[in-house]
Amino acid sequence: MDCGKSTLALQIHHNHTRQGRVGLLLTRNDRSARARVTTRIGLAKEALEVKDHDDLRTLASGETIDYIICDEAQFFTRDHVEQLADLVDIEGIDVYAFGLATDFTATLFPASARLFELADEVARLQVEVLCWCGADGVLNARVSNGRLVREGERFVVGDTDDGRLHYQVMCRKHYRQGRLAAEGTNTKPVEHSGQMSGS
Numbered sequence: 478m479d480c481g482k483s484t485l486a487l488q489i490h491h492n493h494t495r496q497g498r499v500g501l502l503l504t505r506n507d508r509s510a511r512a513r514v515t516t517r518i519g520l521a522k523e524a525l526e527v528k529d530h531d532d533l534r535t536l537a538s539g540e541t542i543d544y545i546i547c548d549e550a551q552f553f554t555r556d557h558v559e560q561l562a563d564l565v566d567i568e569g570i571d572v573y574a575f576g577l578a579t580d581f582t583a584t585l586f587p588a589s590a591r592l593f594e595l596a597d598e599v600a601r602l603q604v605e606v607l608c609w610c611g612a613d614g615v616l617n618a619r620v621s622n623g624r625l626v627r628e629g630e631r632f633v634v635g636d637t638d639d640g641r642l643h644y645q646v647m648c649r650k651h652y653r654q655g656r657l658a659a660e661g662t663n664t665k666p667v668e669h670s671g672q673m674s675g676s
């Protein structure tokens with residue numbers, strides 16, 4: 478979902494670092510398919526790639542860490558979220574998690590659900606991303622070969638190959654209707670009547 482959450486994650490990381498705080502950047506299945514946080518405006522930062530069986534509590538052993546930033550938090554596990562809560566409550570580490578709330582079926586990701594339950598604060602990012610109709614984009618549709626799909630594997634990262642599978646931000650109404658664009662725009666160019674100037 479192109480709503481700038483990775484950009485915000487990196488911005489927060491940068492701000493803390495400038496204050497002399499020590500932090501870790503964690504990610505999972507980043508779109509670059511490498512252990513780094515990348516954003517569509519070209520920022521990138523090396524990050525630790527989290528694996529299913531990692532115990533995030535071990536990150537705090539032996540090192541002084543002031544904060545942890547998790548990008549793509551929807552791909553973490555519920556256990557990871559519990560471990561992050563321990564880091565907050567036992568080690569006094571600040572944790573910021575960024576990610577999507579719901580998957581392409583408009584169902585909460587397990588880790589996101591747990592974050593909603595445990596977080597001290599939850600905020601929907603002020604996104605500039607709009608549905609094609611102009612309404613706020615609130616859901617993330619999976620589009621395969623030009624069609625909205627509602628079934629399939631929960632974890633499929635798009636934007637990685639030839640573009641046959643990608644995600645599109647939509648308003649709730651058009652997500653539920655499955656309308657990916659205004660009538661006709663996918664099949665033929667919009668016809669204009671009248672003269673073009675300068676002809």
Ligand SMILES: [Zn+2]
Nearest residue numbers: 608610648651
């Ligand atoms: Zn719409």
